[in-house]
Amino acid sequence: MxxxxxxxxxxxxxxxxxxxxxxxxxxxxxxxxxxxxxxxxxxxxxxxxxxxxxxxxxxxxxxxxxxxxxxxxxxxxxxxxxxxxxxxxxxxxxxxxxxxxxxxxxxxxxxxxxxxxxxxxxxxxxxxxxxxxxxxxxxxxxxxxxxxxxxxxxxxxxxxxxxxxSVSYQKLSEITLNQSVVMMGVSVHSPSFLQHLDKQQITLGCDLKVLEISDFDKSYGLLLNNKIRLFVSNEVARNLLVC
Amino acid sequence: MxxxxxxxxxxxxxxxxxxxxxxxxxxxxxxxxxxxxxxxxxxxxxxxxxxxxxxxxxxxxxxxxxxxxxxxxxxxxxxxxxxxxxxxxxxxxxxxxxxxxxxxxxxxxxxxxxxxxxxxxxxxxxxxxxxxxxxxxxxxxxxxxxxxxxxxxxxxxxxxxxxxxSVSYQKLSEITLNQSVVMMGVSVHSPSFLQHLDKQQITLGCDLKVLEISDFDKSYGLLLNNKIRLFVSNEVARNLLVC
DNA sequence: ACAAAATTTTAGACTAATCTAAAAATATAT
DNA sequence: ATATATTTTTAGATTAGTCTAAAATTTTGT
CATH class of the missing domain: 1.10.10.10 (Winged helix-like DNA-binding domain superfamily/Winged helix DNA-binding domain)
Structure with a gap:
């Protein structure tokens, strides 16, 4: 031994x-x-x-x-x-x-x-x-x-x-209308946030096009991978890193 | 974060x-x-x-x-x-x-x-x-x-x-002349012992046939994988587990 | 500019895991 | 069988990392 x-x-x-x-x-x-x-x-x-x-x-x-x-x-x-x-x-x-x-x-x-x-x-x-x-x-x-x-x-x-x-990510919440970006990271790692993204099929590398930004609550209307319409709160948009 | x-x-x-x-x-x-x-x-x-x-x-x-x-x-x-x-x-x-x-x-x-x-x-x-x-x-x-x-x-x-x-290993030192066994484990894990085995090409799963047991120092003359003659001390034989 | 609030540090205490030195128990040898 | 040696336990101390409560410093609000 x-x-x-x-x-x-x-x-x-x-x-x-x-x-x-x-x-x-x-x-x-x-x-x-x-x-x-x-x-x-x-x-x-x-x-x-x-x-x-x-x-x-x-x-x-x-x-x-x-x-x-x-x-x-x-x-x-x-x-x-x-x-x-x-x-x-x-x-x-x-x-x-x-x-x-x-x-x-x-x-x-x-x-x-x-x-x-x-x-x-x-x-x-x-x-x-x-x-x-x-x-x-x-x-x-x-x-x-x-x-x-x-x-x-x-x-x-x-x-x-x-x-x-070196990385130069932007928050999704900084992206303007009609821009297309790629999902590159998250600035929060809590299981609940990540599971929330899973449910919406938002994964690293997916395409996100900003179709709509609500005047009311600054939530985002998105087009995922040129196919799926989805909505995320501003809270989510602030924690999604894209470029 | x-x-x-x-x-x-x-x-x-x-x-x-x-x-x-x-x-x-x-x-x-x-x-x-x-x-x-x-x-x-x-x-x-x-x-x-x-x-x-x-x-x-x-x-x-x-x-x-x-x-x-x-x-x-x-x-x-x-x-x-x-x-x-x-x-x-x-x-x-x-x-x-x-x-x-x-x-x-x-x-x-x-x-x-x-x-x-x-x-x-x-x-x-x-x-x-x-x-x-x-x-x-x-x-x-x-x-x-x-x-x-x-x-x-x-x-x-x-x-x-x-x-x-369940395992039922024997020490190589308990094996009698002319028996053939398979190397199954080691009872000492010190780097120096394991490196010693490496040098002699003794690995898990190799075949060992006991060709000779020295009367003088109880060292073992072995045939490795039906090909190579080698000698190990009784100290080594006691720490090789076979079956 | 100063009083009140908030933040940060200090002081003193605690626990797990270790240590040394001394005491207690067991094993050994004549 | 008893003295001696060995092993194990106890007693008292130490350190890293934490705590609470109190003191010191900085920030904030009027």
């Missing part, structure tokens, strides 16, 4: 819950999560600082816990942190975040393409798989999947060096 | 590092590991109690830590524990252990069959993947792999209900 200490590891007296190594720095599972969330929220806020409260909301912890963690991440030089002013990632922090996001999105491709999961079922599983620590595994998985550039939600997959494929 | 609390979860004030749920009981990552190791050591010791020191050795912790954990696992009724007398698994504990072992071995098949890893490279990665908590994922992975009964080391894979395929 051959065992090894798998994901808990004691360094000196210190217990780390799942480690990965970047430049010989130990990164805990929890730290990876914070960095990933900071990356995604910064991206969503066009590069602006992310606030403690926003982080508390998305890590599902309390602001006090976030403050503690921010102090720690700042000490390790993963984030730029001025008290009360929110945070952004340093270069080092961004590389770690991109590594986690890369794994998350590759696993999502695996779950959909190889195991036949729906795009509404994969998030929570990928949330676990994204922390598996093996460079070689990530590389081989990437090759096995055919080096995909985008995940099943249309999100770009960073390459091994952390470089993101 | 859609986040969820992935693998750390607070119940009341309690922090769990990675949870899985069996009968609504929360099982931490660490508990899963202890149960798995108790299962494997009990199996190896023909159903006899496992000692605290043996567990400390295999969990890579100290005996004092093991004692603490045993108390906890006994409280939750995962193990039968009489102080100073070692432990065995209860039915509940065994089911959890078998679930972890099932995932470990399925992932090993995936790593070798789909990603092209060598059998000497997969243990540490599977050690992480075995804790991914999703019934549906395990089921789909199992189907994707063609419902394998054995992993790349020849170890049996328990089914979804925890039932192990």
């Amino acid at each position: 051959y065992f090894c200490k798998p994901r808990l590891s004691a360094i000196g007296n210190r217990l780390f819950f799942k480690l990965s190594t970047v430049d010989n720095q130990l990164i805990s599972f929890t730290e990876e999560n914070y960095l990933k969330i900071i990356y995604l929220l910064t991206e969503r806020h066009n590069g602006n600082e992310v606030s403690t409260n926003k982080l508390a909301e998305h890590t599902q912890t309390k602001a006090a816990s976030v403050s503690d963690m921010l102090r720690k991440l700042a000490e390790k030089n993963y984030i730029n942190y001025r008290k009360y002013q929110g945070v952004t990632l340093t270069e080092a922090g961004e590389q770690i975040a991109l590594g986690v996001i890369r794994k998350h999105r590759l696993w999502e491709v695996f779950l959909v393409e190889k195991l036949g999961f729906g795009w509404d079922e994969i998030h929570d599983i990928a949330e676990q798989l994204e922390h598996i620590d093996s460079k070689e595994l990530t590389k081989r998985l990437d090759d096995f999947l055919g080096n995909p550039q985008f995940d099943p939600h249309g999100d770009p997959i960073p390459d091994a060096k952390g470089k993101m494929p | 859609y986040f969820c609390k992935p693998r750390l979860s607070a119940i009341g004030n309690r922090l769990f590092f990675k949870l899985s749920t069996v009968d609504n009981q929360l099982i931490s990552f660490t508990e899963e590991n202890y149960l798995k190791i108790i299962y494997l050591l009990t199996e190896r010791h023909n159903g006899n109690e496992v000692s605290t020191n043996k567990l400390a050795e295999h969990t890579q912790t100290k005996a004092a830590s093991v004692s603490d954990m045993l108390r906890k696992l006994a409280e939750k009724n995962y193990i039968n524990y009489r102080k100073y007398q070692g432990v065995t698994l209860t039915e509940a504990g065994e089911q959890i252990a078998l679930g972890v072992i099932r995932k470990h071995r399925l992932w090993e098949v995936f790593l070798v069959e789909k990603l092209g890893f060598g059998w000497d490279e997969i243990h540490d990665i599977a050690e992480q993947l075995e804790h991914i908590d999703s019934k549906e994922l395990t089921k789909r992975l199992d189907d994707f792999l063609g419902n394998p009964q054995f992993d790349p080391h020849g170890d049996p894979i328990p089914d979804a209900k925890g039932k192990m395929p």
Whole structure:
């Protein structure tokens, strides 16, 4: 039999819950999560600082816990942190975040393409798989999947060096009357939203022509794949990414 | 964006590092590991109690830590524990252990069959993947792999209900002169042992005929696949499983 | 510009899982 | 059979990550 200490590891007296190594720095599972969330929220806020409260909301912890963690991440030089002013990632922090996001999105491709999961079922599983620590595994998985550039939600997959494929999506809600666009992604990944799209047969890659924009509620009348008439609320239109 | 609390979860004030749920009981990552190791050591010791020191050795912790954990696992009724007398698994504990072992071995098949890893490279990665908590994922992975009964080391894979395929392997060291056998598994998974076998082209499923057993050191002279003469030490012969 | 509201940080406490050192129980050897 | 050695457990401490409550800072509204 051959065992090894798998994901808990004691360094000196210190217990780390799942480690990965970047430049010989130990990164805990929890730290990876914070960095990933900071990356995604910064991206969503066009590069602006992310606030403690926003982080508390998305890590599902309390602001006090976030403050503690921010102090720690700042000490390790993963984030730029001025008290009360929110945070952004340093270069080092961004590389770690991109590594986690890369794994998350590759696993999502695996779950959909190889195991036949729906795009509404994969998030929570990928949330676990994204922390598996093996460079070689990530590389081989990437090759096995055919080096995909985008995940099943249309999100770009960073390459091994952390470089993101460039994307220039617009929201469907920004598209004007009679324009034809291709559905490229979603900006919300909640199962209920994705299932709503499934019901209307709106899938990645489908054609959408804007036939009508309601004056009343800004809902959209669409022609799907030059065949089917359908209507989506403005809420849906704001979360559909097209080009 | 859609986040969820992935693998750390607070119940009341309690922090769990990675949870899985069996009968609504929360099982931490660490508990899963202890149960798995108790299962494997009990199996190896023909159903006899496992000692605290043996567990400390295999969990890579100290005996004092093991004692603490045993108390906890006994409280939750995962193990039968009489102080100073070692432990065995209860039915509940065994089911959890078998679930972890099932995932470990399925992932090993995936790593070798789909990603092209060598059998000497997969243990540490599977050690992480075995804790991914999703019934549906395990089921789909199992189907994707063609419902394998054995992993790349020849170890049996328990089914979804925890039932192990029955195996009746013998050690090569128990085989008598001139017998022909098929290589079915290994009882040690260390990379160095597996690489040693690779060098000699000893693989799962190969034919081995015992041509010679040295009086001096009990090493074995073998005929591999009716073609190649080779010699293995008694140490190797004891860890090759055949039938 | 200042008071009130909101946000963020600090202080102090808790849990899981570990540790070391010491005490208790069991096993071994003469 | 008893002293010694080994193994196991207990006691007390530590760390990461969380919590609540209170204090500090920033933002907002008049």
